Amino acid sequence: MTQDDRAQTGRDTREAAAARAGIAVRPEEFQGKRYPGDREKVFELKGVDVLYSGVTAVKGISMDIHRNDVTALIGPSGCGKSTLLRCLNRMNDLIPTAEVRGELLYQGEDLYGPGVDPVQVRKLIGMVFQKPNPFPKSIYDNVAFGPRILGRKDDLDATVEKALRGAALWDEVKDRLADNAFGLSGGQQQRLCIARCIAVEPEVILMDEPCSALDPISTGKIEDLMIELKDEFSIVIVTHNMQQAARVSDRTAFLMVELDATEQSRWGRLVEFDETEKIFTNPADKRTEDYVSGKVG
Amino acid sequence: MADQVRVYYQEELEKLEASGLGGLDLVDTAIERTLEAIEHTDVELAQIVVADDDRIDGRYLEVHQSLITLLATQSPVATDLRLISALLHVLKNVERMGDQCVNICKLIPLSGNEPPADAEMVRLILTMGKHTRTLIMQAKRAFEERDIELAQDLVRQDDAVDNLNRECFRLALEIGDDADKREWAMTMLLAARAIERIGDNAVDIGEQVAFVVTGLFREFEDASHPNE
Numbered sequence A: 001m002t003q004d005d006r007a008q009t010g011r012d013t014r015e016a017a018a019a020r021a022g023i024a025v026r027p028e029e030f031q032g033k034r035y036p037g038d039r040e041k042v043f044e045l046k047g048v049d050v051l052y053s054g055v056t057a058v059k060g061i062s063m064d065i066h067r068n069d070v071t072a073l074i075g076p077s078g079c080g081k082s083t084l085l086r087c088l089n090r091m092n093d094l095i096p097t098a099e100v101r102g103e104l105l106y107q108g109e110d111l112y113g114p115g116v117d118p119v120q121v122r123k124l125i126g127m128v129f130q131k132p133n134p135f136p137k138s139i140y141d142n143v144a145f146g147p148r149i150l151g152r153k154d155d156l157d158a159t160v161e162k163a164l165r166g167a168a169l170w171d172e173v174k175d176r177l178a179d180n181a182f183g184l185s186g187g188q189q190q191r192l193c194i195a196r197c198i199a200v201e202p203e204v205i206l207m208d209e210p211c212s213a214l215d216p217i218s219t220g221k222i223e224d225l226m227i228e229l230k231d232e233f234s235i236v237i238v239t240h241n242m243q244q245a246a247r248v249s250d251r252t253a254f255l256m257v258e259l260d261a262t263e264q265s266r267w268g269r270l271v272e273f274d275e276t277e278k279i280f281t282n283p284a285d286k287r288t289e290d291y292v293s294g295k296v297g
Numbered sequence B: 001m002a003d004q005v006r007v008y009y010q011e012e013l014e015k016l017e018a019s020g021l022g023g024l025d026l027v028d029t030a031i032e033r034t035l036e037a038i039e040h041t042d043v044e045l046a047q048i049v050v051a052d053d054d055r056i057d058g059r060y061l062e063v064h065q066s067l068i069t070l071l072a073t074q075s076p077v078a079t080d081l082r083l084i085s086a087l088l089h090v091l092k093n094v095e096r097m098g099d100q101c102v103n104i105c106k107l108i109p110l111s112g113n114e115p116p117a118d119a120e121m122v123r124l125i126l127t128m129g130k131h132t133r134t135l136i137m138q139a140k141r142a143f144e145e146r147d148i149e150l151a152q153d154l155v156r157q158d159d160a161v162d163n164l165n166r167e168c169f170r171l172a173l174e175i176g177d178d179a180d181k182r183e184w185a186m187t188m189l190l191a192a193r194a195i196e197r198i199g200d201n202a203v204d205i206g207e208q209v210a211f212v213v214t215g216l217f218r219e220f221e222d223a224s225h226p227n228e
Helices: A003-009 A014-020 A081-087 A118-124 A139-149 A156-166 A186-198 A216-229 A242-248 A276-281 A286-292 B007-040 B043-074 B078-111 B119-145 B148-173 B179-214
Strands: A041-052 A055-066 A070-074 A098-106 A125-128 A204-208 A234-238 A251-259 A266-275
Touching (some): A041 A081, A055 A081, A055 A251, A070 A081, A070 A242, A081 A204, A081 A266, A118 A125, A125 A186, A139 A156, A156 A186, A186 A204, A216 A242, A234 A242, A242 A276, A251 A276, A266 A276, A266 A286, A276 A286, A276 B078, A286 B078, B007 B043, B007 B119, B007 B179, B043 B078, B078 B119, B119 B179, B148 B179
Parallel strands (some): A055 A266, A070 A234, A070 A251
Antiparallel strands (some): A041 A055, A041 A098, A251 A266
């Protein structure tokens, strides 16, 4: 942080305070595991605003999301986490009044550029929702649904098995693939939705509070699954459960609600985006600190 | 942002910090009595210090257990997590300081009924003790006020204690040929060494202050890399 930055924000980083006090860390290995600096970017957001009916919902979001990371979006209700997540696979297109401004690149290409097919986007960037939402079909048909739509008829059984194995559900359902998916428990249904998502072999999985309706055991299974899946996919997760963000994510973005001077308008703003370890042990911004400590909501 | 939440947790953490740092007041009393016992070869007072160490140990156990409970039930993060980690270190130092007082007080009966005391060496040890009490109170204030400069100043003060300890050693070397006097001097050297260690414990507490404030840990003075 430069003098100018300090003058602008009125804040001082702890690193700067430590440097002024002559405290350096040694040996270096005690600093904890370091996040590799030069990572491949999946998403690049540059000054992204999202508006509903002309009213700003999130403002000025700039962040890079890296390949094979679990990236968590945290923040109080109404701060625009889900809105931001839904921008990443053009799910907001389904809301007629929604408008996305700024630059949102997916693997270097403009996600909102002319000629980009939102359906193709959602094939590459899958989504798992808060409430498990299996189709009223058999377990097998749920997972085979995407590949069938895409016209992949070859070796469908193998595709279904691979997806169910990938979602850590195969052993529990392999003898009842023809049963209705509604017969599964909530946690199994959510893993089925993850299997349905990965059956079309996306590159990114977006998860919007995927465990909020699940018990701790099912939550633990989904969290283990996320850590396994990130070898193959990039994951972005919205969660209200701070400990879940701390457990599963590599990097965490904290968003909060900002009010205008008249307190009539409010929008979401990115406050801090850093390695999860840093966000939860030594965040740079006091607002992040207060939120992750649970001192303010 | 909404109003302050998790009030119970915050109050509990503040209470535990006050209680843990209050252990330093117990240590201060123990050192005061220890010095008096050295000055007057007061074996009874030394026994009281030994017995009273249970209070310091009790404080350690009580606050330690409560901090573990907070860790288990409240999932503290960020500054709160660093504070709890630092308090666990401080508690260990408090317990060690109490033990050093016990070590000194156990030496007092060994020095005999009317020991052949060297007045200069006793004066040096009492001065060391006085400095160490100042160090402890300064460490406590630095922690309470999260004052890194005050914490770092502990090093300067501790250097004075270290110099007095070396002076004691020099006096012991020159104490003469009398066997009783030499034995007394050796016993007092152990006491001086224990007081010197208490000073080091106070500096360790200062290092935890820097950790709580900055999130970075570094020894203020590193015995294994003295020239860095």
